[in-house]
Amino acid sequence: MICCNRFWGILTLLASIGGVGSVSADNWPQWRGPNNDGVSTAKNTPTTWNDSTNIIWKVKLPGMGGATPIIWEDRIFVLSEDGKDIVLLCISTEGKELWRRLVSKGGGGGRARGDEGNPASPTPSTDGKHVWVFSGLGDFKCFTLDGQEVWHFNAQKRYGKFRIQFGMHSTPVLFRDRLYLQLIHSGGAWVIALDKATGKEIWKVKRESDGRDECEHSYASAMMWTNGKDAYLVVHGNDYATAHSLEDGSEIWRVGDLNPKTKYNPTLRFVASPLVTPELIVVPSAKSGPVVGLKPTAKGKVGIGSEYELWRMTKGTPDVPSPLSYDGLVYLCRENGTLICLDAKTGKEYYAQRTHDARYRASPVYADGKIYIVARDGTTTVVKAGKTFEKLATNRLKDEISASPAFAGGRLYLRGFNYLYAIGGSGGAE
Numbered sequence: 310m311i312c313c314n315r316f317w318g319i320l321t322l323l324a325s326i327g328g329v330g331s332v333s334a335d336n337w338p339q340w341r342g343p344n345n346d347g348v349s350t351a352k353n354t355p356t357t358w359n360d361s362t363n364i365i366w367k368v369k370l371p372g373m374g375g376a377t378p379i380i381w382e383d384r385i386f387v388l389s390e391d392g393k394d395i396v397l398l399c400i401s402t403e404g405k406e407l408w409r410r411l412v413s414k415g416g417g418g419g420r421a422r423g424d425e426g427n428p429a430s431p432t433p434s435t436d437g438k439h440v441w442v443f444s445g446l447g448d449f450k451c452f453t454l455d456g457q458e459v460w461h462f463n464a465q466k467r468y469g470k471f472r473i474q475f476g477m478h479s480t481p482v483l484f485r486d487r488l489y490l491q492l493i494h495s496g497g498a499w500v501i502a503l504d505k506a507t508g509k510e511i512w513k514v515k516r517e518s519d520g521r522d523e524c525e526h527s528y529a530s531a532m533m534w535t536n537g538k539d540a541y542l543v544v545h546g547n548d549y550a551t552a553h554s555l556e557d558g559s560e561i562w563r564v565g566d567l568n569p570k571t572k573y574n575p576t577l578r579f580v581a582s583p584l585v586t587p588e589l590i591v592v593p594s595a596k597s598g599p600v601v602g603l604k605p606t607a608k609g610k611v612g613i614g615s616e617y618e619l620w621r622m623t624k625g626t627p628d629v630p631s632p633l634s635y636d637g638l639v640y641l642c643r644e645n646g647t648l649i650c651l652d653a654k655t656g657k658e659y660y661a662q663r664t665h666d667a668r669y670r671a672s673p674v675y676a677d678g679k680i681y682i683v684a685r686d687g688t689t690t691v692v693k694a695g696k697t698f699e700k701l702a703t704n705r706l707k708d709e710i711s712a713s714p715a716f717a718g719g720r721l722y723l724r725g726f727n728y729l730y731a732i733g734g735s736g737g738a739e
Contacts, residue, residue: 337380337715337722340432340480342674345533346586347633349676349716355734356679356691357702363734365720366404371396372417373709373726374429375478375670380717381435384454387729388429388442390417395428395444399456402718404731408456413444421475425670426711428476431530434483441488441505445477449490451508460508464492468513472496473526474578480530484540487511487555493527493546500531500544500558514558520548522575524568534585534605543590546579550592552607562607562617567594574598581672584632584639589619589653591632591639600626600641602656620656625649631672633680635694642673642682648692662698664690670711676721681714687725689714706730 341347355363372390379386384407385400395413400406416428428445435441439459443449447465452458471477473494482489488503498516503509518525527546534541534552541561542553548568552561568577577595584591585605592601600622607617630642634653641649646669650659667684674681679701680692687706693699708725715722721732 335718336382336437337378337717338436339379339434339483340377340530340713341532341631341672342715345482346584347631347672347674347713348635349674351676351716351719353719354677354679354716355721355732358704358706358732358734360705360707363732365731365733367728367730368400368404368406370398370725370727370729371409372429373427374724375426375711376429376432376480376724377713378715378722378724378729379433379435379440380715380722381437381440381454385722385729386433386435386440386442387724388412388431388433388444390427390429393417395446395448397433397440397442397450397452399440399454400729402720402731410450410452410456410458412442412450413446413448416444416446426476426478430476430478431480432712434481434488436483436505439505441481441483443479443481443490447471447477449481449503449508451505459506462508464490467510468492468499468501469497473528474523475526475528478528478530482531482533482542484533484535484555489531489533489542489555491516491527491529491531491544491546493525493544495525498525498547500542500553502555502558512558514553516544516547516551518547518549520568523578524548524575526578528578528580529582532583532585534587534590536587536605543583543585545583545592548577550583550601562609562611564592564601564603564607564611566612567592567599567601580629581627582631584634586634589634589639591634593626593632593641595626595628597624597628598626599623600632602639602651602653619654620651622651622656625661627669629670630682633673633675635675638694638696640673640675640680642669644669646682646684646690648673648680648682648690648698650696650698659696660698664692664700665703671713674714674716676716681721683710683714683723685709685711689723
């Protein structure tokens with residue numbers, strides 16, 4: 310591990326959320342939550358449950374999907390396959406389906422790698438007035454909260470056919486009055502800004518790279534960095550993480566040495582997305598490769614030993630789950646269930662502990678002093694947040710889960726392949 314100590318600016322919570330508008334702590338409007346970082350301010354969140362305990366309700370879903378449910382006040386939005394189609398469901402927080410709308414005709418029933426993702430993998434987003442949804446087949450649609458279609462287009466028709474081995478899974482980013490999308494595959498590499506009101510293109514830039522083969526296939530999602538005043542887009546894939554101006558898409562910085570040319574791995578496709586916080590950006594890679602702790606003030610090319618690197622792990626990245634950070638600590642959940650805890654300033658490792666022996670696809674989240682990590686076999690391990698590893702509970706549902714957890718109104722929502730679960734009950738951290 311290469312580490313460096315630098316002045317660590319402390320920003321207030323107000324600054325951290327100022328750029329995303331007024332979002333209630335009771336809402337979970339996008340994949341990584343209110344502040345796009347996997348952190349919930351909910352209290353008394355559940356610690357223990359099973360199929361018969363602390364389940365407020367469960368709703369049968371029409372098919373599998375990896376998209377996280379999003380919640381705004383009394384409405385939940387879930388992308389799902391439905392027979393041979395991909396649909397958006399609106400479910401009330403009482404567990405009743407309110408409406409169902411077609412997103413993509415066809416695409417249901419297919420699986421990447423036999424039992425993995427399908428076109429119902431990108432997570433919707435909402436601003437409380439509209440909901441936007443993108444499917445892996447390229448259909449991009451905007452609905453009102455009552456299910457009226459506002460606009461739609463197909464990204465493959467507009468930007469070229471997707472050439473990607475396991476399907477397109479990138480989730481668009483909603484920020485202020487725009488939507489941002491990365492499309493990185495063998496047929497092209499684009500970073501795109503859209504008008505959220507109309508779906509019309511504002512700008513498009515080609516995302517340059519010298520990567521090749523499977524590395525051209527990015528399954529990661531773009532992330533929005535903001536400190537409440539400034540903001541830029543972080544794009545991840547094809548051997549690099551890059552930052553782009555919101556004004557015109559021009560490149561601000563580029564993190565390299567994630568797939569060194571001296572020992573190039575042509576199968577190092579990125580799946581885990583970067584973590585963005587006001588004071589730290591965590592850049593993962595793939596297949597136990599490096600992880601970089603980056604200063605958001607970075608400029609130009611950033612590599613090993615750069616002044617803009619706070620720290621660099623030479624190996625140990627999560628292959629699929631995205632990083633999490635809270636209260637000066639970074640949490641990495643490996644695809645085998647090993648949870649790694651690091652110091653956010655220096656990258657010092659506090660622990661690396663196996664939690665539950667299974668595959669992990671969902672990204673960890675924080676709530677109420679606890680870290681929630683969810684395995685494909687329906688097992689959620691709850692770990693006490695902090696420098697010392699302490700397992701609080703292991704909870705099993707008879708379902709498969711690849712979607713990341715969501716919190717709203719003091720409840721935990723889990724999207725399984727078969728059911729959507731609303732979980733409550735006792736559970737404040739000791």
